[in-house]
Amino acid sequence: MFAPRPNGLTFRLLAACLEYPDDTLIHSVGEARAYLQGERALRGETRERLLRFFDYLGSRDLLALQENYVALFDRGRATSLHLF
Numbered sequence: 001m002f003a004p005r006p007n008g009l010t011f012r013l014l015a016a017c018l019e020y021p022d023d024t025l026i027h028s029v030g031e032a033r034a035y036l037q038g039e040r041a042l043r044g045e046t047r048e049r050l051l052r053f054f055d056y057l058g059s060r061d062l063l064a065l066q067e068n069y070v071a072l073f074d075r076g077r078a079t080s081l082h083l084f
Helices: 008-016 022-026 029-036 044-059 062-074
Strands: none
Touching: 008 029, 022 029, 022 044, 022 062, 029 044
């Protein structure tokens, strides 16, 4: 039996996790969480880790999330999202 393939919404959800945190992302956490719980294309462990990430997003203030993003993606050479 083949596993279901992720659809476009799933890929957009995953891409949003890599964007700079803003109010839209924070306000969408509940909706994203609900969608993810019903998404069967992602394996259980992957889904659980993403749900924990959404819990993290929902439990922090926006400024702290933005500081963490900059520290990880803008200042970390190994984790930079800038492609050359």
